[in-house]
Amino acid sequence: MTEYKRIAIDTSKAVFTLHGIDQRDRVVLQRNLRRAQLLPFFKKLPPTEIVLEACGGAHHWGES
Numbered sequence: 001m002t003e004y005k006r007i008a009i010d011t012s013k014a015v016f017t018l019h020g021i022d023q024r025d026r027v028v029l030q031r032n033l034r035r036a037q038l039l040p041f042f043k044k045l046p047p048t049e050i051v052l053e054a055c056g057g058a059h060h061w062g063e064s
Contacts, residue, residue, distance in 0.1 A: 002028050006049045 003022065007029065010017040016038050020029030033041055042050075 003046065004029060004048045006051060008051045010053055 002020075004020040005023050005025070007018055007020040010019075014035060016033050016035070018029055018031045018033060018041075019027070022028045042048075
């Protein structure tokens with residue numbers, strides 16, 4: 001399993017775009033997930049730094 005240094009999430013109403021980098025800052029993840037797929041995806045990962053865009057919708061996901 002790939003270990004990510006950081007995963008950025010671009011939030012939207014239906015599809016979330018993920019962009020992840022490894023410890024050497026190389027892109028190792030570029031993926032779109034539907035809303036129902038987002039939490040199951042992250043539950044499989046070890047603790048990882050997640051960054052969200054700064055908008056009203058991001059507050060909901062920051063508390064999940």
